Amino acid sequence: MKFSQSTCYSVASIFACTCVQAASGLTGLSTPKIDTHSHVYPDWYRQAVIDAGWVPGPDGNAAPPFWNVSYHLDFMAANNIEKSYVSCSSPGTNLYPNDTATNIHITREFNNYTSDLKQKYPNKFGFFASLPLPDINAALLEIDRALDELDADGFVFLSNHWGLYHGDPKLAPVYKKLNDRKAVIFIHPTNPCPKDAPANITGTPRLNYVAPLMWAYQAPVLEFFFDAARTVSDLILTGTVQKYANVRWIIPHCGGVLPAVFERFLRTSSLLGAKVGTDRPAVPYTLANATALLQKQFWFDLAGFSMSSQIWSMSRLFGPNKFLYGSDFAFTAPVGAIALTGDMNTTLPQIYNQTEIGWIFKENAVGLLGK
Incomplete structure (x- = not known):
């Protein structure tokens, strides 16, 4: 492997910066994989995030991630990842709540960059394009440009865009x-955004206004998982998923906290109905018909710490054809991503046979996204 201790950068510094070779004894790294959850962080975007006030790192992290193309390709080779579908992680490309023109510019530049990466390495990279949400008209234009000119493989939606959650009728x-x-939408978590969050504050100072304890914990520790479940719940309860039956969704981190609350929010919402005065319709679901809906239109990547409990809960709801491999590189350092793959190699054979594990690591992504 080409990684050394000097290049073991961690995003949220979740993993200690020990040498990747320490993880090289893990079994199963030779299994071919397609990575549906990975990120690029070019230097110009790093500076744009800093300029927007995200210091010392985005989302309360201690530092921005290290990334370049060679580093990514070396990681893929070490982990036998045949292809990576890359996207922009949080805080996304819409960095300013009151500057639509700048947001559109950053979004287009990021999409151009990832499209160029795909064109240069067509067998190694695909990409999910960003949209300049919450600007609806600009988003509509970028959808056509991304698909018709840039050859995007799908789209990345943050779990909200300045408070625009995904069941909102404005969308x-x-x-x-x-x-x-017939697009694929990959949802990636971001910081929550209440309706009364200040519109004139961006970057790290904003965190204290959007959720309790954001001053104490990095967003990937708690809020990412809650906000992803919040927006998926909004999609389901408003009937949005059912209405747009050709859209296919990828949910990260094995559903976040969704496995723990899925049945509870379905049953509770069916009892209570819609809140008076809301713009959200209330579509009642049983566990059976909601599960069937998600089985048809949803896939779940296994990025992060998903093996000890989440996969067991999710496997009771969904078959092995619904899971995808995800590394979360470069926001997860190589040593961490390889260790997490080792967790998959230990846990997945307790649930699935080797053919089904092959689906999870590669074939499900081929079926959803093409080679």
């Missing part, structure tokens, strides 16, 4: 177009 024109194009 109907976007979903209509994506449904017509």
Whole structure:
């Protein structure tokens, strides 16, 4: 392997910066994989995030991640990843709540960058394009550009865009177009955003206004998983998923906290109905028909610490054809990503046979996204 201790950068510094060779004894790294959850962080974007006030790192992290193309390709070779579908992680490309023009510019530049990466390495990289949400008209234009000119493989939606959660009826024109194009949407968590969050504060200072304890914990520790479940719940309870039946969704981190609350929020919402005065319709679901809906339109990547409990809960709801391999590189350092793959190699054979594990590591992604 080409990694050394000097290049073991960690995003949220979740993993100690020990040499990747320490993980090289893990079994199963030779299994071919397609990575549906990985990120690029080019230097110009790093500076844009810093300029928007995200210091010392994005989302409360201690530092921005290290990334370049060679580093990514070396990681893929070490982990036998045949292809990576890359995207922009949180805080995304819409870095300023009151500067639509800048957000559109950053979004287009990021999409151009990932499209160029795919064109240069067509067998190694695909990409999910970002959209300049919450600007609906600009998003509609970028959908067509991303698919028709840039050859995007799908789209990445943050779990909210400045408080625009994904069951919001304002998104109907976007979903209509994506449904017509039979698009794939990869949801990536970000910081929560209440309706009354200040619109004139961005970057790290904003964290204290959006959720309790954000001053104490990095967003990937708690809020990412809650906000992903929040927006998926909004999609389901409003009937958005059912209405746009051609859209296919990838949910990260084995559903976040969704496995723990899935049945509870379905049953509770069916009892209580919609809140008076809301713009959200209330579509009642049973566990059976909601599970069937997700079985048809949803896939779940296994990035992060998903093996000890989440996969066991999710495997009772969904078959092995619904799971995808994800590394979360470069926000997860190589040593951590390889260790997490080792966890998969230990746990997945307790649930699935070797053919089904092959689906999870590669074939499900081929079926969803193409080679």
